[in-house]
Amino acid sequence: MYLLGYDIGSSSVKASLVDAQSGKCVASAFYPKQEAPIISKKAGWAEQDPSMWMGNLRLATEDVLHQLGEIIPHRAQLDLADAVAAIGISYQMHGLVCVDKDMNVLRPSIIWCDSRAVPYGQKAFEALGRDYCLPHLLNSPGNFTAAKLAWVKENEPELYSRIWKIMLPGDYIAMRLTGSVCTTVSGLSEGIFWDFQANRPSEELLNCFGFDASVLPQVKPTFGIQGALTREAAAMLGLKEGTPVTYRAGDQPNNALSLNVFNPGEIASTAGTSGVVYGVIDQVNYDPLSRVNSFAHVNHTAADPRLGVLLCINGTGILNSWMHRNVAPELGYPQMNELAAKAPIGSEGVSILPFGNGAERMLENRECGCSIHGLNFNRHGQAHLLRAAQEGIVFSFQYGIEIMEQMGLKVDRIHAGKANMFLSPIFRDTLAGVSGATIELYDTDGSVGAAKGAGIGAGIYKDNREAFSTLERLSVILPAHQDEYRAAYEKWKTYINQ
Numbered sequence: 001m002y003l004l005g006y007d008i009g010s011s012s013v014k015a016s017l018v019d020a021q022s023g024k025c026v027a028s029a030f031y032p033k034q035e036a037p038i039i040s041k042k043a044g045w046a047e048q049d050p051s052m053w054m055g056n057l058r059l060a061t062e063d064v065l066h067q068l069g070e071i072i073p074h075r076a077q078l079d080l081a082d083a084v085a086a087i088g089i090s091y092q093m094h095g096l097v098c099v100d101k102d103m104n105v106l107r108p109s110i111i112w113c114d115s116r117a118v119p120y121g122q123k124a125f126e127a128l129g130r131d132y133c134l135p136h137l138l139n140s141p142g143n144f145t146a147a148k149l150a151w152v153k154e155n156e157p158e159l160y161s162r163i164w165k166i167m168l169p170g171d172y173i174a175m176r177l178t179g180s181v182c183t184t185v186s187g188l189s190e191g192i193f194w195d196f197q198a199n200r201p202s203e204e205l206l207n208c209f210g211f212d213a214s215v216l217p218q219v220k221p222t223f224g225i226q227g228a229l230t231r232e233a234a235a236m237l238g239l240k241e242g243t244p245v246t247y248r249a250g251d252q253p254n255n256a257l258s259l260n261v262f263n264p265g266e267i268a269s270t271a272g273t274s275g276v277v278y279g280v281i282d283q284v285n286y287d288p289l290s291r292v293n294s295f296a297h298v299n300h301t302a303a304d305p306r307l308g309v310l311l312c313i314n315g316t317g318i319l320n321s322w323m324h325r326n327v328a329p330e331l332g333y334p335q336m337n338e339l340a341a342k343a344p345i346g347s348e349g350v351s352i353l354p355f356g357n358g359a360e361r362m363l364e365n366r367e368c369g370c371s372i373h374g375l376n377f378n379r380h381g382q383a384h385l386l387r388a389a390q391e392g393i394v395f396s397f398q399y400g401i402e403i404m405e406q407m408g409l410k411v412d413r414i415h416a417g418k419a420n421m422f423l424s425p426i427f428r429d430t431l432a433g434v435s436g437a438t439i440e441l442y443d444t445d446g447s448v449g450a451a452k453g454a455g456i457g458a459g460i461y462k463d464n465r466e467a468f469s470t471l472e473r474l475s476v477i478l479p480a481h482q483d484e485y486r487a488a489y490e491k492w493k494t495y496i497n498q
Helices: 050-071 077-083 118-128 130-137 145-155 157-161 169-178 185-190 203-209 231-237 251-258 317-326 333-340 382-406 425-435 446-457 482-493
Strands: 002-008 013-019 025-031 084-091 097-099 165-167 223-228 244-250 266-271 275-281 293-296 307-313 351-355 369-373 413-417 438-442 473-477
Touching: 002 050, 002 169, 002 446, 013 050, 013 446, 025 050, 025 446, 050 077, 050 169, 050 231, 077 084, 084 169, 084 251, 084 446, 097 169, 118 130, 118 145, 118 203, 130 203, 145 157, 145 203, 165 169, 169 223, 169 231, 169 244, 185 244, 185 293, 223 446, 244 251, 244 446, 251 266, 251 275, 251 307, 251 413, 251 446, 266 382, 275 382, 307 382, 317 333, 317 382, 333 382, 333 425, 351 382, 351 482, 382 425, 382 482, 413 425, 425 438, 425 473, 425 482
Parallel strands: 002 084, 084 244, 266 413, 413 438
Antiparallel strands: 002 013, 013 025, 097 165, 223 244, 266 275, 275 307, 293 307, 351 369, 438 473
16 A cells, blocks of 8 residues: 655656555655656746646656566556555746636745735735734734735736636646545645634735735645545546545645654754745744744644744755855865865854845844955965855854744754755754754655655554554754854854844
8 A cells, every 4th residue: 555645846746656564665756756847937926837737747747656566576567556646736836826716826826035025915914914814814914825816816817707616736736636626724724814813814914905805715734635536537547536635735745744753842853945944833833033934734723732933044055056156166076075074163254145046034024135244364264165155054044043932932843854055064063052952864755755745644544653653764963062152153143133
């Protein structure tokens, strides 16, 4: 018996098949092999055709079923289809998909990195007031899904009049698979539609934007039967009609699930081009300056709150790759790490602010750029710059973690996949040293997590402990040299407001 997980990203769609008994991933594939195109008709715009996601999902499904057939060569294709017991979906957050009554897409999806809706979110924030938005929505409407729909309403009124339902990217994929239009509390919260005080969609927000509540899909649990494969979808994918979809979540909550982060005080982190720290708290809380965002976590209920506090830093791995291109083009990343390790902790006074990839929400949407401080032409060289870059990235994580700690998050353990910046010993050691947290690295990814989420939703696993009992921990990094890292961090902080 196998579980099928999909991860619908803006770069690609990945599918993974997990053996439900062993918990091991037996097949995985992603499409397209080159990064998926993003439509950008104007500066700050970012759109994708939702049918492209489905096309890539079909190719990825065919690939993993073929791989499974190679593993079990004597089983017929029909038997392979029967072997898939449940489907889970992870997806890029904050996107907007609009469909008409025939479930036809009305326009390309406005995806997460599109910034056109910022003025609409700010106008609603001012109209509703801080005293409503933060305690009820836990965030400013900002540039999230609700604000994107407001842009459509004002700028494309004829199209807006034909909207039957709006969806997040994962809701759209589930609709295409099952014919059922539904969402989750977690999904509505990431779109800034959910009122945590009233435990329902926010009537005040809907009224402020002039939206009819009927455009929102029906709410279903994150874990549980959300629909079943239609005959058409099953035929397209080579799966069995009636296979249930039993889990969906946005990519960051799902990444936390993939790392078995469910409980208060647990932290999930990623560090690719941008970086994320995602911590779980057990109280409905918010940052008064909206420097971090709070959303319903995958296991949130009104009776037993679980909020995911999301810190996103734009300037993370992109700084390290810039260093590679411009400071050490002759070296590979492992060699860069080895050279950086020759410089001492604190890089002998060199501090780098890594904020060269746009405005940072953590800094109240300031765009302060990347800058190098304390550089001495007679003392410092490649090694100092390479180490200072990695330390600066980590210090930006710590700066955000301190905001999260003010909200009641106690950070003592950080879970991460062994990938991207977490492949670097300097990055890992600096994060453990400056935060005082133990770093645990695991072998997992979003599509594998979605598959295991489907197992929980289908009742194949009784809870997350059983689902992730086989999660492979690759290494543990304990805090060391804390005084030295903290001293370097305190020096780094002095440059942020200069």
